[in-house]
Amino acid sequence: MVENKTAANGFLAGTPWVYTETVKEHFLNPRNFLMGNENEYQCDAKGIVGNPICGDQMLMMIKVDEKSKKITDVKWKTYGCASAIASTSALSELAKGRTLDEALKITAEEIEDYLGGLPKHKFHCSVLGHEALAAAISDYKKKH
Amino acid sequence: MVYLDYSATSPLLPEAKKAMLAAMDLIGNASALHTPGHFAMNAIEDAREEIAKLINAEPEEILFTSGGSESNNTITNIFVGQNVAVSAIEHPSLLESARLRCNATIIPVNKYGNVETLEIEPTFSLCSIMLANNELGTINDIKKLAKAAHAKGALFHTDATQALGKIKIDVKDLDVDYMTVSSHKIGGPVGIGALYIKKGSPFTPFVIGGHQERGRRAGTYQTVNIAGFGAAAKYAREHKTWEIYEEKIRPLRDELAKRILTDIPYSSKNTPDSNSLPNILNVSFEAAEGESIQLYLDAEGEIITSTGSACASGDGKPSHVIMATRNDAEIAHSSVRFSFGLDSTKKDIDHVMKYLPGIVDRLQKISTLHAGKIKKEDSYYGRK
Structure with a gap:
């Protein structure tokens, strides 16, 4: 064990992590993710984007109320980094309760604002969940 | 820490x-x-x-x-x-x-x-x-x-x-x-x-x-x-620090390797058993992304490590070293390096093994990838 003298010396004060507290909170307690087999979750539509060769992939599954076209439930899975996990967690919260068209209007910037910012080189990671949601909505529209 | x-x-x-x-x-x-x-x-x-x-x-x-x-x-x-x-x-x-x-x-x-x-x-x-x-x-x-x-x-x-x-x-x-x-x-x-x-x-x-x-x-x-x-x-x-590394640190590193390969499914070693430095252990966890493992280890257990994942490198590319040795981008993105110092102890390893299995398990369960593609007969890769 190494004593954390850095914290004691105050070098870390205020910025203990490269990510904001909200990002960290969503990373540690992600909302709406699906553990285990995705085939056991009865969704109305799904979208998968990204490529594991590039280091990230995202699957988004949605349930939709047929009459109101509102998203009633969202579940996601990912092979991705902390930014991808936190931003998709945030997106899943933002999307729930919105109509499909409203959900499509959620921007990457809105997710970033919700999380209180992301490091610049991590911006593309947050786009992944966003693209997966758009793919799921497109899948739903094709089916209905 | x-x-x-x-x-x-x-x-x-x-x-x-x-x-x-x-x-x-x-x-x-x-x-x-x-x-x-x-x-x-x-x-x-x-x-x-x-x-x-x-x-x-x-x-x-x-x-x-x-x-x-x-x-x-x-x-x-x-x-x-x-x-x-x-x-x-x-x-x-x-x-x-x-x-x-x-x-x-x-x-x-x-x-x-x-x-x-x-x-x-x-x-x-x-x-x-x-x-x-x-x-x-x-x-x-x-x-x-x-x-x-x-x-x-x-x-x-x-x-x-x-x-x-x-x-x-x-x-x-x-x-x-x-x-x-x-x-x-x-x-x-x-x-x-x-x-x-x-x-x-x-x-x-x-x-x-x-x-x-x-x-x-x-x-x-x-x-x-x-x-x-x-x-x-x-x-x-x-x-003669090299003697201390050999006598004290190599056994610790080898113990961590053994416990990881035994206790964590779909883990495999990137570091060779012989002809390697006494203080470096590089391991991959199929279907679990390396930057996430690294940051969960940090956030939950105050365990400080490195990864060969693209998301950590800053240039969007997986480790060129693991690509050269194992030629598998997923394995490279899923790699974590533990590197020991003269102060490292058995307690450190116990601490890692308290957090690491749960973190990898959770990431494998929420992953879009399915672990298990490494061939079982390739014992070097130590798949459970």
Whole structure:
């Protein structure tokens, strides 16, 4: 064990992590993710984007109320980094309760604002969940 | 905090800090001919002697640089426009600068990270192969490779940044012409390193415009950092740190490897069992992304590690080292490096094993990828 003298010396004060507290909170307690087999979750539509060769992939599954076209439930899975996990967690919260068209209007910037910012080189990671949601909505529209 | 990122940088040794504090009171420019200048130069020459002793070189064969990256850049700058052969797993400071400045041929490595045979044409001026790799810990047989290069008339450089202090190094025995070393991997300060240049080897200064270092590197002497590096080198030599690493740290590393491969499904070792540094363990966890593992270890267990994942590298590319050894981007993105220091204990390993299995399990369960593609019969990869 190494004593954390850095914290004691105050070098870390205020910025203990490269990510904001909200990002960290969503990373540690992600909302709406699906553990285990995705085939056991009865969704109305799904979208998968990204490529594991590039280091990230995202699957988004949605349930939709047929009459109101509102998203009633969202579940996601990912092979991705902390930014991808936190931003998709945030997106899943933002999307729930919105109509499909409203959900499509959620921007990457809105997710970033919700999380209180992301490091610049991590911006593309947050786009992944966003693209997966758009793919799921497109899948739903094709089916209905 | 359980710090297992010593290969990235090591905490400053108290001995190095003490020497640096003393050197901070030396006010003279070491190049000056006045008395304070002489005092500063004495501190520098004492340190040079310590670096030389540690690798069995002569003091005049040691050139101070700003670190390993500058030492490696200095090497490729000597051989501008010439045919050079470099291994696929060199540090980017060597690999990228060789590609930029020289006519570089990449020497492939086997799945352990070893250059098995060296076949070069007599037209090659230089061959550069790491003594030990920074990501995997793999040790190459430099004595054999240098001999093979010399037989073809090429000079030989080895990057010993990670090996210094971890294994015994003797430049005369290895018979290399150039060697890169760095201070902060052995408990000295960051920002200082050295290049061993065997007497009589060709040399061109990389930083020009000053007479310092006998005209071999311009720039005012960094007396404080040099004194710190010297003290760290002295510590390594006097304590024979390579023996402590061998006796105390290698068993710890091997125990962590065994427990990971036994307790964590779909884990596999990137570091070879033999011919590796005693303090580096690189492991991949199928379907679990490396940056996430690294950050969960940090956030939940205050366990500090590194990863070969693209998301951590900043350039969006997976580790070129694991791509060269295992040629699998998913394995590279899912890799974590644990690197031990002299202070590491059994408690540290217990602490890692308290958090790591749960983190990997959770990431594998939320993953879009399905673990299990590594062949079971390939026992080296240790799949459960």
